[in-house]
Amino acid sequence: MTDRREAPLHTPLCDLLGCDQPVLLAGMGGVSRWELAAAVTNAGGYGMLGMVRESPDLITREVTAMQAATGRPFAVNLIPAATEPLLLDEQIACCLDLGVTAFCFFWDVMPDVVARVKRAGCLVLHQVGTVEAARLAEKAGADVIIAQGVEAGGHVHGRYPAFALAEQILAQTGLPVVVSGGIATGKGLAAALAIGASGVQCGTAFLATEESFAHPYHKSRIVEASGDDTILTDAFVLNWPKGAAVRVIANSVTDGLDGTYLGHDPDKLPRETIAHDDDQPRLRFSTDSPLRTTTGNLEAMALYAGQGAGDILEIVPAATRLTDIIAQARHILKGTPHNDITSPS
Known part of the structure; x- marks a missing residue:
């Protein structure tokens, strides 16, 4: 694992989340199970378990397996607006009972849900698709904003390009902002850091790995x-x-x-x-x-x-994909002036 003192890509977000590199695994429902989340986490990134609308029994199995596979922090991804209220209540209670310390939420901002886990001392990452949603998430108590662009795979909440959205959010918040959508290489990470973002979130890049639960x-x-x-x-x-x-x-x-x-x-x-x-x-x-x-x-x-x-050419271990992203970003940032780095097309 890279020594954080020698890692030029280590950002304050890493200190907040407890990871070495500012690359987050998207909490893809069904796909981001413990094997993938642990592989990303143990390689220095930040893992998330995609537990959208899953039963407390499955959440218990996945969180327990994740805790056994890594001693490092991770988050559980839930989508309150797309989950029946009773199930959502059971999911959150289950996670808190298991000692989960961070949640990632998506879709509509539900302040009461954010407040509940904040009262329990948990970190909240909130993925948004608009500037207004980012404002609402921050007002509700989110610690990190994930700016999801229209380039993203899976459910897409907004219609703005990822980097344009991230820049708008950065202009109106002091919270760490993570760029998400269409990023599968170190070029995207370098571009995100160059505009002042704190890191990136990757979904497709990690879906196409050996540990992913995708078919x-x-x-x-x-x-x-x-x-x-x-x-x-x-x-x-x-x-x-x-x-x-x-x-x-x-x-x-x-x-x-x-x-x-x-x-x-x-x-x-x-x-x-x-x-x-x-x-x-x-x-x-x-x-x-x-x-x-x-x-x-x-x-x-x-x-x-x-x-x-189009940047995913083979199925590799998640650690290999993360290492490649970090190595390319480090090379770009060392060799290219920041104002010469453009966001991925």
């Missing part, structure tokens, strides 16, 4: 894809509120939309089982992505990927 088919599609192969659509919306857009790799479902990618009403979409996770059915147009445990028509499921997919 090998999903990983292979990312390796084959370019950023231009991704589409922003709200067709994969079952299980989420109407209008919740996602960025996915084009497939037979998006091909069948005839270019009408947005404006779909979940109440008017058919409920057709196309796959299973054990005994749980997975529906066409649902937000479920193919996991290791999924069988069925994987091609027609939501194949989440950000516009940085």
Whole structure:
């Protein structure tokens, strides 16, 4: 592990979160299980468990396994606005009972939820898609703002490019700001640090790793894809509120939309089982992505990927991907004046 005294990329965010490098694993629901989160954490990054709408039993297993795999801090990612209130209450209570010390929230800001975990002494990272959401998150008590751009894979809350959004948020907050969306290489990290951000969050880059809980088919599609192969659509919306857009790799479902990618009403979409996770059915147009445990028509499921997919050329261990990102960023920052670094296209 890199000695933080010799790491030029160590930022104050690292001290706040307890990591060595300012690279966060996105809390991808279903994908960011303990194996991936621990691999990123033990390699010096900051891991998050993606526990969106998961049962307290699964959360207990995942958090316990994570705690056994690393002694370093990590966060649990939950999405309050997309979770039934009783389940959300049980999730948070479970995490607090297990000694979880940090949460990452996403989508609409719910001040009462933020206040609850802050009262328990936890750190709060809040991912946002607009400047207004960043203001609301800060007012609610968030410690870190994650600025998610429209380039991101998975659920996308805003419609602004990541770096443009981050710069606007940086201009109106003193909190650490993390850039997220389309970042898969050290160039993106270097660009983020150059504009004054405290680090980056990566999803697609870590989905396509050996430890990821994504199905090998999903990983292979990312390796084959370019950023231009991704589409922003709200067709994969079952299980989420109407209008919740996602960025996915084009497939037979998006091909069948005839270019009408947005404006779909979940109440008017058919409920057709196309796959299973054990005994749980997975529906066409649902937000479920193919996991290791999924069988069925994987091609027609939501194949989440950000516009940085074109930079992912192979499946590697998560530690290797993180090391490569850090090494490239360090090389750029040592050899290139900051004003010559431009945000990734």
